Amino acid sequence: MNKRDFLKGMILFFPAGGLLEMAANAAAKETAAPEAAGAQPAAMGAPGAGGYNGEKHYYGMGIEIDKCIGCSRCVEACKAENDVPQEPFYFRTWIERYVITKDHGVIVESVNVKGKAAKETPQEDRDVIRTFFVPKLCNHCIHPPCVQVCPVGATFSTKDGAVLVDKERCVGCRYCIQACPYGARYLHPKTRTADKCTFCYHRVVKGLLPACVEVCPTQARIFGDLKSKASRLTRFYRMNKIHVLKPALNTEPKVYYAGLDGEVR
Numbered sequence: 001m002n003k004r005d006f007l008k009g010m011i012l013f014f015p016a017g018g019l020l021e022m023a024a025n026a027a028a029k030e031t032a033a034p035e036a037a038g039a040q041p042a043a044m045g046a047p048g049a050g051g052y053n054g055e056k057h058y059y060g061m062g063i064e065i066d067k068c069i070g071c072s073r074c075v076e077a078c079k080a081e082n083d084v085p086q087e088p089f090y091f092r093t094w095i096e097r098y099v100i101t102k103d104h105g106v107i108v109e110s111v112n113v114k115g116k117a118a119k120e121t122p123q124e125d126r127d128v129i130r131t132f133f134v135p136k137l138c139n140h141c142i143h144p145p146c147v148q149v150c151p152v153g154a155t156f157s158t159k160d161g162a163v164l165v166d167k168e169r170c171v172g173c174r175y176c177i178q179a180c181p182y183g184a185r186y187l188h189p190k191t192r193t194a195d196k197c198t199f200c201y202h203r204v205v206k207g208l209l210p211a212c213v214e215v216c217p218t219q220a221r222i223f224g225d226l227k228s229k230a231s232r233l234t235r236f237y238r239m240n241k242i243h244v245l246k247p248a249l250n251t252e253p254k255v256y257y258a259g260l261d262g263e264v265r
């Protein structure tokens, strides 16, 4: 079904208005959209001139909670790299500040690009046990609900472990935005298509790191290839106790956290 057929349909129907092993197995089984199985869709940009072969890689990201200082340089770099609108409510990656209080309370504040929480809870407050930052982004899930609900196949999984959006196909119906349990997608106000983190796919196929990883001053973000035993991500995975967000949903995220507090949702 193409974009025009889908819109016709909309008018007819709405007349009024051990994770690492799992990831490796998924890499072997990965079912990609027709475009992703061979060459990447034109809308996503051509693979690198060096003969990039997606079959040989399977990407994920690691995040070391104790290293994140909430500076938001990653958020700024992502916005600049990926033409994300500057307004604070549009983002492909964002930082949350968690405040754990003595009475087991959990306060979650979003950190804006200036590195300050929107309504900062003072750290000297005697009720506060601990505060920490949690960088979030699309989890490039192995079983992504966003892909399942897309009626035109615009959202798809690639062989190398990214979940992408083909902007030429996307009809802006927002189904994927509603289906994502991590709030990782938004509707781009200019293109009117779904937008989210791509792991900076256009950079990765050229052998570069995602922009957020490159600028992080503390190396809280780690990007790598799960198919390579020597990659930083594989080592990070093996050397840390790893958690993912909302594991009960069985989406099998590929953003792996070390040092994640049980209070983080």
Ligand code: SF4
Pocket: 137, 138, 139, 140, 141, 144, 145, 146, 147, 163, 179, 180, 181, 182, 183, 184, 185, 196, 251
């Ligand atoms: S985090 Fe959301 S947008 Fe990303 S792959 Fe998973 S369901 Fe899709």
Ligand code: SF4
Pocket: 067, 068, 069, 070, 071, 072, 073, 074, 075, 095, 133, 135, 215, 216, 217, 218, 219, 220, 221
């Ligand atoms: S750049 Fe690194 S340290 Fe700064 S907020 Fe992002 S992840 Fe945390």
